[in-house]
Amino acid sequence: MVLMSARAVNRATLARQMLVERADVSGVEAVGRLVGMQGQEPKHPYVGLWSRIDGFEEAELDRAVAERDVVRATMFRGTLHLVTAADYLRFRTTVSPVLEAGLKILGDRGEGLEPAKVVAAAKKLLAKEPLTFTEVRDALQQQFPEVNERALGFCTRMLVPLVMYPTDARWSWSANARFTPAEDWLGSKLHTRAEPKELVTRYLAAFGPATPADFQTWSGLQKAKPLFDDLELETFTDEAGRTLYDVPDGPRPDPDTPAPVRFLPEFDNLLLSHAKRERIIADEHKPAVYTKNLRVKSTYTVDGLVAGLWTAEKKRGVATLTLTPFGRTLKRTLTELEREGTALLRFLEPDAKTYQVVTNG
Missing domain, CATH: 3.30.300 (GMP Synthetase; Chain A, domain 3)
Structure with missing residues (x-):
């Protein structure tokens, strides 16, 4: 098995992250290449794209949001991401086990929570109009007065496919954004079948070469090793003796390729998507x-x-x-x-x- 030096792993990752040189692509294409960008706050993906796209302008992403080509929604790791509409529809079902498992962190606050009933009630509320989560919690509390209001809101966020409703505020979303049903907003149904193998290859194309543990860290999905074994992937060994997997056509530039200085926003996925982060x-x-x-x-x-x-x-x-x-x-x-x-x-x-x-x- 071919040994990849730490510098070679670094350059391979930077190349597919568009950080060796800025890419001449649209904002939507870049978000797709990255399989989404963590969007804890609305400004962060704009900065991340500015560092990755040649001549990127804020208005371009504004248009993509307004035209519903990209959405901001709860996805990988149960956190807010900016993703293409196509990827949201394709992979929301794939990551649903992660979101469902997230309810475990409620602990005692989840006492009395009946997720199916809360989901049905939340869908009915949100079908009428976009709502902030404060409004969602208040309305659900009236229907489920014995359940913790935070648990009601968290259950809705994790289990109901929702996207953030954009406004004309700078960076496309206000601080206290409203949410609306994803399928209504996008005019399409979610892909009903989970596609974890496809998600693995997309991850490797954006963050590889990497290990199954890295994929698990990024996606939140567990027990990924069998998925990797079932795919036709290139394998390498890193300096710590770990087996790294990669898509056959993944860029692996010369380790001596220069890497210019780059500015990354808060929560950039490059710093969050590997179990061991020494590559960056x-x-x-x-x-x-x-x-x-x-x-x-x-x-x-x-x-x-x-x-x-x-x-x-x-x-x-x-x-x-x-x-x-x-x-x-x-x-x-x-x-x-x-x-x-x-x-x-x-x-x-x-x-x-x-x-x-x-x-x-």
Whole structure:
């Protein structure tokens, strides 16, 4: 079995993540290539696409949302994702076991919960009009007064196929977004049969080479090894002796291929989609990125690896990008970061009068 160095694994992953060079593709095509983008907050996928698409403009994704080509909905790992409409319809049934299993975290709060009855009631409510989850919980509480209102809302979020209802707010969704039935919004029915093998190949095309445990981490689906064994995949060995699987036509560029600096948003799936994440971030830097309250901070990469954090703000017309490096930054790297960072600021704050990139420490 061919040995893949850590650098080779890194470059293969970056290539399919469109982070070796920006891709000349539409926003919808890019979201499809990535099999969705975690969208904990609406801005994050916009930033992720800006770093991956040549000439990406905010309005392009706005149009795709308005035209219902992409949706924001609960999907992989039971978290909010921006996915293409086609992938939502295709794979929502595939990930339903993950969403159903999510009810276990309710514990005592789920006392008295009868999911089938709650689902039926929630569907009836949401068929009338889009609602926020506060409105859903309040309405369900009237029908199920003995059940915890948070349990009612969580059951609805996990078990009822819903998409977020967009508005004309910047980044397409308001902070307290409403939800609407997915099939009504998209005018199509969900694919009724689970397609886990197809999902494996799509995952590998976006995040490979990878292990079954990596796929499980990304999707939330368990017992994936038999799926990998049933597929015709290339196999490699990494430096830790693990068997890596890949689609036969997956890009595996020369390990010496240059990787430019890139800025990743909070919760970027590149940092969430492998059981072992050394291909993108060193173990010693993880505590600074993955917080105790389950947030994943905005990061930037240097030579293909996470090298620091970034934040952006605008005050009195001045847009500032603040870099917090994890170690010493070479002068030529800082120049590249300033150039790329200024371009990011112009994307985030197009109305600012002045742009500046500063470094902590």
